[in-house]
Amino acid sequence: MESKYALRNLPVYQPGKSLEEVKQEFGLSEVVKLASNENPFGCSPKVWEALREEQAYTSLYPEGEAPQLRKELARRLRVDPGSLVFGNGSDEIVQMIARAYLDKxxxxxxxxxxxxxYKTQTVIEGGIPVEVPLKDGVHDLEGMAAAVTERTRVIWVCNPNNPTGTMVSGKELEAFLKRLPEHVLVVVDEAYFEYVDAPSxxxxxxxxxxxxxxxxxxxFSKIYGLAAFRIGYGVTSEAIVGELNKVREPFNTNRIAQRAARAALTDQExxxxxxxVNREGKEQIRAQLDLWGLSAFPTQGNFLLIDTGRSADEVYHALLQxxxxxxxxxALGYPTHIRVTIGSEEQNRLFLKELAACLKKPFRERG
Structure with a gap:
């Protein structure tokens, strides 16, 4: 019963509004969605070619261990196949971690x-979330290390961080790990790592x-463009994989998602x-923000957290219309900021044009 009381104050996760919902609500024929850090170019054409082969197997349960995907991904990452665990999106692995490692x-x-x-799954399992403020939008690893106690079981480091897009460096992460006691599991969430171009x-x-x-x-939800398929993975020691498999649902990743991921891996071009295109889009948006005197956190992801200098909710609703x-x-703790996914050149242009109108800023077409 106590866990139910703890859940009362938990907010329900609110995804970005769908295209169809906004079209219907405002009577629009064209809508651009830059809310959920999705790939504006979809997925590789090789995915759809590969899925034709799966039509004969839709009546069969998927392989719970994802053996073919495990083998091919392990080869690409140069890791042992036994070090991989797969989830219905990497957020299911977040759930597995909390379930396996957190008690009341x-x-x-x-x-x-x-x-x-991270917080939601901690509370669901009866755990206590210990939140450490960011420093200039970046994880305060010193503060996080100082917060460790004998009751600490898991530390979550989102790198690059969502929603700021900032990152901790290799040197910072290594020094952080050395400070931690052995009873702490450190989860580094690299959902956006393919977009990173910082050498550190x-x-x-x-x-x-x-x-x-x-x-x-x-x-596979971000740069591979497979968000609708729900497939993510974790890399860790075989001992930790074994613990996670104890709480993993037997058929948690479906066969079609596994096949899509395998095909996506073959198209690194x-x-x-x-x-x-993401690098170019980042420059496109930043150049306009510089002209307007607006700031954004230095992002290593496919999104920007922009300070509009006005109520974020007001800007959000104005753009929605x-x-x-x-x-x-x-809701993210940044009342004057908006988070925008970096889209195609045309999507970025439309966003900047409408943002200019909302903020009463000059906008000049690139040419």
Whole structure:
């Protein structure tokens, strides 16, 4: 009964509004969604080619261990196949971690402004979330290390962080790990790591070989464009994989998602193109913000957290009526910021044009 009382104050996760919902609500024929950090270019064409082969197997249960995907991903990452665990999106692995490692009264440390499911899953399991404020939008690793107690079981580090897009470096992460006692599991969530271009970003898979307390989360939802399929993975020690498998549902990743992920891995040229267009889009938006005198956190993801200098909720609703879906930072602890996904060049242009109208700023077409 006590866990139910703890859940009363938990907010329900609110995804970005759908295209169909906004079209119907405001009578619009064209809507641009830049709210959920999705890939504006979809997924590799190789995915759809591969899925034709799955039509004959839709009546069969999927392989719970994802053997083919496990083998091919392990080869690509140069890790042991036994070090991989798969989830219905990497957020299901967040749930598995909380279920496997947190008992009532255990503590889990996380940033105050970060991916909200860390806190939610901690509370669901009867754990105590310990939130450490960010410093200039970046994880305060010193503060997080200082918050560790005998009851700490898990530390969550979202890198790059959602919603700020900021990152901790390899040196910072290594120094942080050295400060922690052995009873603490460190989860580094790298959902956006394919978008990172900073040379100082951690080589977390190499760190895994030296530190068995580390678990790295990644996903096919972002740059691979498979968010609708729900497939993510974790890389860690075989011992931790064994613990997670105890709480993993037997058929948690469906066969079609597994096949889609396998096909997506074969098209790294698609990934490179998406990386390049994301860099160009980031520059496109930043250049306009500079002209307006507006700031944004230095992002290593495919999104920007922009300080509009006005109520984020007001800007959000104004853009929504103009057919642009973004996220208000109000619920994220940033009442004047909006989070916007970096889209295609045309989507970015439309966003900037409508933002200019909302903020009464000049907008000049690029040409």
């Amino acid at each position: 009264g255990d503590e889990a440390i996380m940033a105050e402004a970060t991916f909200p499911r 970003y951690p080589d977390s898979l190499s760190l895994l070989k030296k530190d068995p307390r580390l678990l790295v989360l990644r996903t 698609f990934v490179r193109r998406c990386q390049q 103009r057919g642009i879906i973004i996220r208000s930072g109000a």
